[in-house]
Amino acid sequence: MFYGVELTSRLMLGTAQYPSPAVLRAAIAASGTQVITVSLRREGAEGARFREIIAEAGCRILPNTAGCHSAREAVTTAQMARELFGTNWIKLEVIGHADTLQPDPFALVEAARILCAEGFEVFPYTTEDLVLGEKLVEAGCRVLMPWGAPIGSGQGLRNVEGLRAMRAHFPDTPLVIDAGIGTPSDAARAMEMGFDAVLLNTAVARAGDPVTMARAFARAVEAGRLGFKAGLMPRRDMAQPSTPVFGMAELG
Amino acid sequence: MISVLGGGVAGLCAATALAERGLAVEVIESEEAPAPVSLLAGGMLAPFCEGEAAPAQVVQMGLSAADWWEAHGAKVHRRGTLVVAPARDAAELDRFARLTRGHEWVDPGALEPDLAGRFARGLFFRVEAHMDPCAALAALRRQLAARGVRFHAGPARGRIVDCTGWAAAAHLPDLRPVRGEMLMLRAPEVTLSRTVRLLHPRFPCYIVPRGDGQYMIGATMVESARPGPVTARAVMELLSAAWTVHPAFAEAEVTATGAGLRPAFPDNIPAIRRAGERIHVNGMYRHGFLCAPHLAEALAGELVEELAPCASN
Numbered sequence: 001m002f003y004g005v006e007l008t009s010r011l012m013l014g015t016a017q018y019p020s021p022a023v024l025r026a027a028i029a030a031s032g033t034q035v036i037t038v039s040l041r042r043e044g045a046e047g048a049r050f051r052e053i054i055a056e057a058g059c060r061i062l063p064n065t066a067g068c069h070s071a072r073e074a075v076t077t078a079q080m081a082r083e084l085f086g087t088n089w090i091k092l093e094v095i096g097h098a099d100t101l102q103p104d105p106f107a108l109v110e111a112a113r114i115l116c117a118e119g120f121e122v123f124p125y126t127t128e129d130l131v132l133g134e135k136l137v138e139a140g141c142r143v144l145m146p147w148g149a150p151i152g153s154g155q156g157l158r159n160v161e162g163l164r165a166m167r168a169h170f171p172d173t174p175l176v177i178d179a180g181i182g183t184p185s186d187a188a189r190a191m192e193m194g195f196d197a198v199l200l201n202t203a204v205a206r207a208g209d210p211v212t213m214a215r216a217f218a219r220a221v222e223a224g225r226l227g228f229k230a231g232l233m234p235r236r237d238m239a240q241p242s243t244p245v246f247g248m249a250e251l252g
Numbered sequence: 253m254i255s256v257l258g259g260g261v262a263g264l265c266a267a268t269a270l271a272e273r274g275l276a277v278e279v280i281e282s283e284e285a286p287a288p289v290s291l292l293a294g295g296m297l298a299p300f301c302e303g304e305a306a307p308a309q310v311v312q313m314g315l316s317a318a319d320w321w322e323a324h325g326a327k328v329h330r331r332g333t334l335v336v337a338p339a340r341d342a343a344e345l346d347r348f349a350r351l352t353r354g355h356e357w358v359d360p361g362a363l364e365p366d367l368a369g370r371f372a373r374g375l376f377f378r379v380e381a382h383m384d385p386c387a388a389l390a391a392l393r394r395q396l397a398a399r400g401v402r403f404h405a406g407p408a409r410g411r412i413v414d415c416t417g418w419a420a421a422a423h424l425p426d427l428r429p430v431r432g433e434m435l436m437l438r439a440p441e442v443t444l445s446r447t448v449r450l451l452h453p454r455f456p457c458y459i460v461p462r463g464d465g466q467y468m469i470g471a472t473m474v475e476s477a478r479p480g481p482v483t484a485r486a487v488m489e490l491l492s493a494a495w496t497v498h499p500a501f502a503e504a505e506v507t508a509t510g511a512g513l514r515p516a517f518p519d520n521i522p523a524i525r526r527a528g529e530r531i532h533v534n535g536m537y538r539h540g541f542l543c544a545p546h547l548a549e550a551l552a553g554e555l556v557e558e559l560a561p562c563a564s565n
């Protein structure tokens with residue numbers, strides 16, 4: 001449940017960098033996603049034509065504040081997004097470092113506090129830091145979106161143990177792995193670990209065939225989720241024979 | 253009489269192909285219309301490189317572009333395209349190679365001595381070319397005028413072929429603007445003889461030599477209808493990309509900047525569209541100089557057939 005919204009697809013898709021809006025539309029359809037993110041910072045209100053094409057896809061729009069480097073920029077962008085899309089949902093991204101695009105935790109919490117107070121339903125792009133996660137929840141966020149790896153890096157889940165700890169620490173908060181997913185198996189792994197959804201963009205948009213890749217991710221996310229729900233077998237140090245060792249013939 | 257609306261690359265190519273088939277043509281340029289965005293183009297004739305993101309159809313249309321322009325008075329530089337990437341983005345080169353054809357791996361310094369030691373490897377698209385788009389369009393205008401084609405501000409007197417780009421949006425509901433921003437630099441210290449593309453996950457850029465130390469640096473792609481001048485962010489991105497290719501670009505003079513709205517259809521493929529009697533050649537996106545000749549010839553072929561007297565009856 002994401003702010004009271006139940007989703008049947010646990011894959012969320014970004015809409016940047018596709019070869020064309022036509023390919024984007026086909027990829028959205030192939031992914032089965034119900035939530036797509038849209039950036040606003042650079043395009044501004046004048047990006048209407050592209051947004052109309054995106055809106056036609058019929059998905060729930062999660063506007064984002066990609067490209068914002070301060071709490072103020074992010075808050076202004078979020079307010080514009082609410083006006084343009086008529087939604088309280090906002091994926092809050094406040095970049096702290098131009099090179100790694102990692103979030104600025106202090107500005108993130110500040111912006112989250114302001115936006116939650118204004119009635120936004122905030123999806124903060126954060127790290128796996130537990131204290132930061134707590135501060136965001138305290139600010140009013142009811143979803144957290146920890147990174148798998150830096151945006152666009154395709155490195156997958158860079159700190160698996162940290163993410164595992166985060167899952168355990170926030171058992172009741174929906175957690176979405178956002179950013180860094182490179183391959184369908186990365187997405188499957190995140191879902192097997194019990195995350196509620198994954199959000200990705202580059203891995204599909206910049207694939208040789210984005211539509212087929214969207215389909216691959218849809219299946220991976222579903223497989224990972226089913227695996228988690230079914231209960232994964234524990235890992236063992238030794239082989240465990242599936243036939244009993246007693247009663248074997250004693251040769252010699 | 254056929255009235256071609258718009259004096260950008262789509263309009264002038266269409267008028268040329270129609271006039272060459274003996275059809276009566278005029279070119280209408282509205283006085284209120286902004287200057288054609290084609291004048292801000294890079295002038296790359298690089299079908300294979302475009303194939304990284306563009307569908308095969310665009311590559312196919314573009315294969316004959318260099319010959320067409322050369323046959324129509326443009327000075328086409330057949331020097332190929334060199335594609336490089338910063339060391340830490342080297343994986344982008346492998347991706348580019350996977351998604352394109354018509355290339356070979358090279359030592360960039362062996363082709364462009366100014367880049368010696370700066371990039372370990374590059375992709376060379378040997379058959380690609382570049383030209384000065386403003387000079388190429390001026391040549392088409394001269395040839396059309398010499399054929400007696402009139403240029404005026406209207407009203408149109410004949411069958412309409414609308415090549416007005418984004419200004420035709422009211423007729424084409426699925427047309428959208430994709431803002432592009434570019435810079436012109438004068439960098440006499442830098443000697444590049446061919447188009448150089450720098451791959452970067454966020455700010456890819458190309459540098460097209462225009463001779464005499466002049467370089468065109470382009471171009472951003474923003475899904476926006478904002479018409480104003482270039483943004484500081486665009487200038488920063490383009491200059492830092494140019495600087496990555498060669499640090500001497502930092503000492504260049506910025507001689508001009510430009511921003512315009514590329515017209516694009518949802519599939520980003522330039523096309524001929526018919527709406528009743530009105531024919532559109534539009535959606536040139538970033539492929540105007542590459543695809544306009546092909547579309548112009550196709551259009552002229554169709555119209556010659558349509559307008560021919562039915563002699564057999």
